Amino acid sequence: MERGTLLTTGMAERGWDIPGIHWIIQYDPPHKPEDYIHRIGRTGRGESQVGQALLFLRPEENQFIDVLRNLKVELEQLEFCGNLKDTQEKIDSLILDNMEIQQMAKMAFKKFVRAYQCHKLRKIFSIHALNLHEVCRDFGFTKPPMELGQLT
Structure with a gap:
């Protein structure tokens, strides 16, 4: 493989050695700051051993940037301003x-919410700060899928 992008959950934090990964895109917060470092380490496995990582944070989660900087992680902060209505x-x-995509979306929604429920930095990644109805919409559902049960 010459180039690759890995869309990942926490499964890719340790133990995977996949050459050719140039981008790591993270939608859920890693459980602890060190896990972020392990996730982005997947990009250093290619021939050039250079890669990029993108972590999506909500505005109230920007404190995590300071946590990563304290661990000597070099960061460039980008802000998105725009309308995603067409994309949604x-x-x-x-x-x-x-x-099949509905089932994957349900699983992704559940894993996203669960990442907040068990996060080590609960003051930054608070399940109570999430608007679960908005998160549900972001995953393509008008209401939380019934089979997921109680999520908070």
Whole structure:
């Protein structure tokens, strides 16, 4: 493989040695700061041993940047300002029309919420600060899938 992007959950924090990964994109917060370092380490396995990592944070989670900087992680902070309405509509349509993608979206939603429930830095990544209805919409559902049970 010449180039690759790894979209990952916490499964990729340790033990994987996949050459050619140039980007790590993280949607859920790592359970502890050291796990972030292990996740982004997946990008250093290619021939050039250079890679990029992107971690999505909500505005109230920006304190995590200070935590990472204290661990000597070099960071560049980017802010997104824009309208994702068209993108959300495409996601909604894709999920609605495909049962397999619906199941993956349910699993991703559940894992995302669970990452907040068991996070070591609960003052930064608070399950109580999440608007679960908005998070649900972000994963393409109008309401939390019933089979997931109580999430908070």
